[in-house]
Amino acid sequence: MAVGILALQGAFAEHGQMLDKLGAEHFEIRQLRDLDKNPDRLILPGGESTVMNKLLHELGLYEPIKKLIEGGMPVFGTCAGMILLSRDVEDGKTCFGTMDIRVRRNAYGRQLGSFYTEDSFDGIGTVPMTFIRAPFAEEVYDNAKVLATVDGRIVAARQDRQLVTAFHPELTDDTSVHEYFMAM
Amino acid sequence: MATRYELNKELAQMLKGGVIMDVTTPEQAKIAEAAGACAVMALERIPADIRAAGGVSRMSDPKMIKGIQEAVSIPVMAKCRIGHFVEAQILEAIEIDYIDESEVLSPADDVYHIDKTQFKVPFVCGARDLGEALRRISEGASMIRTKGEPGTGDVVQAVRHMRAMNAEIRRVQNLRDDELYEAAKQLQVPVELVRYVHDHGRLPVVNFAAGGVATPADAALMMQLGAEGVFVGSGIFKSGNPAKRASAIVQAVTNYTDAKLIAELSADLGEAMVGINENEIALLMAERGK
Numbered sequence: 328m329a330v331g332i333l334a335l336q337g338a339f340a341e342h343g344q345m346l347d348k349l350g351a352e353h354f355e356i357r358q359l360r361d362l363d364k365n366p367d368r369l370i371l372p373g374g375e376s377t378v379m380n381k382l383l384h385e386l387g388l389y390e391p392i393k394k395l396i397e398g399g400m401p402v403f404g405t406c407a408g409m410i411l412l413s414r415d416v417e418d419g420k421t422c423f424g425t426m427d428i429r430v431r432r433n434a435y436g437r438q439l440g441s442f443y444t445e446d447s448f449d450g451i452g453t454v455p456m457t458f459i460r461a462p463f464a465e466e467v468y469d470n471a472k473v474l475a476t477v478d479g480r481i482v483a484a485r486q487d488r489q490l491v492t493a494f495h496p497e498l499t500d501d502t503s504v505h506e507y508f509m510a511m
Numbered sequence: 512m513a514t515r516y517e518l519n520k521e522l523a524q525m526l527k528g529g530v531i532m533d534v535t536t537p538e539q540a541k542i543a544e545a546a547g548a549c550a551v552m553a554l555e556r557i558p559a560d561i562r563a564a565g566g567v568s569r570m571s572d573p574k575m576i577k578g579i580q581e582a583v584s585i586p587v588m589a590k591c592r593i594g595h596f597v598e599a600q601i602l603e604a605i606e607i608d609y610i611d612e613s614e615v616l617s618p619a620d621d622v623y624h625i626d627k628t629q630f631k632v633p634f635v636c637g638a639r640d641l642g643e644a645l646r647r648i649s650e651g652a653s654m655i656r657t658k659g660e661p662g663t664g665d666v667v668q669a670v671r672h673m674r675a676m677n678a679e680i681r682r683v684q685n686l687r688d689d690e691l692y693e694a695a696k697q698l699q700v701p702v703e704l705v706r707y708v709h710d711h712g713r714l715p716v717v718n719f720a721a722g723g724v725a726t727p728a729d730a731a732l733m734m735q736l737g738a739e740g741v742f743v744g745s746g747i748f749k750s751g752n753p754a755k756r757a758s759a760i761v762q763a764v765t766n767y768t769d770a771k772l773i774a775e776l777s778a779d780l781g782e783a784m785v786g787i788n789e790n791e792i793a794l795l796m797a798e799r800g801k
């Protein structure tokens with residue numbers, strides 16, 4: 328049993344380092360045969376959502392991963408990963424669309440809009456939050472619920488065993504959000 | 512807590528495992544984005560054409576760069592001349608995502624690089640070895656790439672630079688603590704950066720390959736040699752079927768150790784860029800800015 332980290336592009340290694348700190352087993356998913364290692368959880372990392380969406384389809388990973396998520400496997404999406412899970416994507420394509428949220432890509436603008444802050448996260452307390460050309464959720468509906476907001480914008484949400492953050496907990500020293508995910 | 516510099520290094524982390532493509536028009540930018548580029552480099556002429564045209568090569572027209580920023584949703588980079596801090600100020604003013612202080616353009620200063628610590632926007636710089644890389648980092652670069660030899664379609668120099676850098680990193684790793692001061696002196700860099708390399712066995716920022724990458728095999732070669740991602744300049748839009756080649760290179764970078772897949776990706780790509788061998792060229796761009 329181990330966490331499968333989608334490793335098509337982006338900051339997937341950083342998630343592996345967080346899981347190492349927690350003593351959790353993990354492996355990279357780069358192609359279909361990697362799913363034979365039977366993940367019991369999934370992480371969709373930060374990076375470019377357009378790149379990951381395209382490679383998921385080209386490598387035949389899209390359908391099997393979608394089935395795993397729909398089957399209730401816990402999944403954690405950060406930044407681009409949040410976009411991949413959203414049902415509605417403004418100015419972009421829906422990928423898995425398994426979570427009842429509507430996101431806006433690059434919602435804070437270009438790199439000069441990237442920022443760091445600390446704010447409260449429902450069920451954890453104050454956590455460090457690094458936003459890199461980040462999205463945020465415009466709206467959360469049906470079964471999804473908000474876990475964190477920054478300046479009134481939704482930056483973390485959960486629906487059953489799907490967790491998304493617009494920020495990058497894997498870029499900080501704080502393992503609390505990963506612990507929260509592992510306990511889901 | 513996190514500074515602007517940290518945020519800028521972190522954007523480079525998001526680009527890892529990806530391909531950054533040179534584009535000269537909004538149409539090319541859209542082709543690159545659709546093919547899976549994780550960022551595009553906006554420039555008026557790709558390096559092969561700069562090389563062919565000769566003369567002084569400068570920062571691109573801001574209007575042209577803005578056209579590309581509007582055409583795609585992925586990060587947009589642009590080049591300024593080495594040492595030309597006003598070109599960099601202009602690129603920052605139009606909110607470029609990353610500035611490449613690049614030897615592909617004619618250097619504006621033959622002594623000083625830009626003091627990149629004075630900017631909010633991130634910089635990537637070329638390097639041929641560990642000393643150059645750490646000097647650029649001490650000036651504020653938040654991402655490094657090999658210089659390679661741009662616009663040639665010849666990967667030999669990128670290979671040479673990547674091997675040189677990694678060999679020196681391994682050497683520094685094996686030094687005793689009290690030998691790091693002498694290493695810093697030899698490399699002409701601050702000892703703190705040498706200590707980082709010694710302790711971590713890597714550069715303190717993300718390191719991409721660039722210069723002369725023309726095929727999926729070239730890209731996978733650079734990844735196997737330790738690159739964390741790849742810039743492709745002239746190799747895509749100087750080839751017979753840019754969209755297909757771009758897409759194949761993107762896949763080869765993700766699965767760079769899967770020879771069977773790369774074999775499939777390499778089939779039927781059409782004409783690769785013609786290329787020039789390094790001993791056939793008069794101008795070595797990699798020699799600019801050390």
